[in-house]
Amino acid sequence: MPFETALTRGLDLRFPVVAGPLGRGSSAEFLGAMAHSGCFGFTAAAHMPEETLNDELAKMKRATNGRFGANLSLTRDRRNWLAIALDAGVRVFSLWQGDLEPYVRTIKDAGGLVFWTLGTPGEAARAKDLGVDFIVSQGSEAGGHYVGSAPTMSLLPSIVDVAKGVPVLAAGGIADGRGLVAAMALGACGVWMGTRFVASSESANHPGYKERVVAARATDLVETELFDPVGQECPHRVIRNSTYAGWEAAGRPATGQRPGESDRISRFPNGKPLYRYDAAAAWDAMEGDWEASPLYAGTTIDLIHDVKSVAEIVGDIETTAQAAFDKIAGLRTAR
Secondary structure (H helix, E strand, C coil), X not given: CCCCCHHHHHHCCCCXXXXXXXXXXXXXXXXXXXXXXXXXXXXXXXXXXXXXXXXXXXXXXXHHCCCCEEEEECCCCCHHHHHHHHHCCCCEEEEECCCCHHHHHHHHHCCCEEEEXXXXXXHHCCHHHHCCCEEEEECCCCCEECCCCCCHHHHHHHHHHHCCCCCEEEECCCCCHHHHHHHHHCCCCEEEECHHHHCECCCCECHHHHHHHHHCCHHHEEEECCCCCCCCCCCEEEEXXXXXXXXXXXXXXXXXXXXXXXXXXXXXXXXXEEECCCCCCCECCCCCCHHHCCCECCHHHHHCCCCECHHHHHHHHHHHHHHHHHHHHHHHHHC
């Protein structure tokens, strides 16, 4: 079925679906699969060391023919990351947390587009004046780190109401075409999805992590700030794992007193140690105790029953969206 929205027009997409950054899971292969399916994906640029960022972005550009974006979390100075990405030809960016105004100016001066992930109507009211091109309204059902102040279906219309014409994507609690149709009914121009794409065959997330997403249910999820450095704490939703269980059994002690804080559970590709409680989720080549790392997942986990290719996932979204539209049309006809 044809979908034409501000999102599909703005990014020349076939279907209004965006994959949010999946940590190291947003590989060149994954982003290429998103682009080839007529959708769009963001890489988590802040998860890459500054010295390797240019090479990583070059791989992604080749795999996608340049049809991907870079996500920057502004909990620390990311101006060097932005400059490298712009030099590499990236022109679509998603920003969140921190002071985004100087970053927006730089991106716009370079002819780029800016997506801003936010969680309150007050922030959304500033988007147009800041020069933001797309708002990502992130509900509190989201997996991983989230800023939503309310559930998606109540937050989204309040964001749309104050956006002053800036197109809004819905994020959090969406994994199929029914969620897409519901979001569009509330004024969204598309959806931003994460957990469903973690469990895709092309994502570079660890196979065991994908299996946990498929096997877990919403009752296995916990909301915490456990996996963030001091001073950068942000609520995040994860599947309960051994690290969380050990911390809970110890009485939920504060940072500095948590069990196993000095444990090296693996190493990053550049050889840097990965410690228990670090924010990095398990990637495909991770060795060691991958299960001890944060297994980010959202409340859509009950809708995810298998690992599928990106093309199959997008096809399922289209099919379920069409079925939802047909059901609505049938209700109207029956009146």
